Amino acid sequence: MNMIRVEEILKKAGLKLTTQRRAIIEVFMDYNDHVLTAEQIYEKTKEKHPTMNFSTVYRNLEILERINIIHKITMQNQASKYQLLHYGKHHHHFICKDCGKSEIIDFCPLRTLNTELVNKNFVLTDHCFELYGYCNDCMANKSEA
């Protein structure tokens, strides 16, 4: 996902590219493949745009998710995390429970499931598949402690 592509999508949706919105998107680009909380985005954008506000962050995250620029990951017992989507490719993630780093998994369970099981009692609309654990770095820190 690059800024030109983002601009296209925004324009097509009738949305403006404000400096705040640009700042948020730039944070995602800087931290590519990292999942970020609203708070992290707020802190980072505030550095360059001191009046940045949490409402602005949340409102933009919602919009960016709706137009498929970012992906929202709902966490257990903690703030949701957000991540830049890789344009055009459906995928899932391995997410480190300590540092939030994520790695793309080139595997979708539905590919297998569709062939293995046709469920005629439900209409499938969404799915959730995420792997959680610890990355090598955080694992190393753990064994030190």
Next chain:
Amino acid sequence: MNMIRVEEILKKAGLKLTTQRRAIIEVFMDYNDHVLTAEQIYEKTKEKHPTMNFSTVYRNLEILERINIIHKITMQNQASKYQLLHYGKHHHHFICKDCGKSEIIDFCPLRTLNTELVNKNFVLTDHCFELYGYCNDCMANKSEA
């Protein structure tokens, strides 16, 4: 999962079977295979136990999850849902976004994934796999409206 088994697990963990706790578990048994919110459990238990309190519900849900009697499903933009575990069998669910009814999927993506992809950069500890959509009943209601 039956009450005798639940009593065993509680006793082994040094936990008491209070009337409130029993009431909560009974709601789960009555609504077997249905996912329930804390609020639904609160309302149902309150019918038979009028002093029932939300703190009691939440504290018990946390305990019951910890000792593997129920399963917590973290939802996007809405309250978490809870469901009685089927003793001893790891599985996932198809969950109706309207009525909360769920159906067990006898499929775990990790079975496939483990053979398809060995990720040596992460230590895998947890995973999330849920299918969402609409059950036939709710789908019928939708097309009427």
Next chain:
DNA sequence: TTTGGTGCAAAGCGTTTGCACCCGC
């Protein structure tokens, strides 16, 4: 100039916690 976006403050919601009292074992 139009319409979407922002900043602020306040409220929303689901959930958790401190504390005194209670009750199962």
Next chain:
DNA sequence: GCGGGTGCAAACGCTTTGCACCAAA
């Protein structure tokens, strides 16, 4: 009687909202 459990009220953290003003197109 001990130690875990409950009820209450208040706070918590994350997120959303109403409103007046602002700025991109």
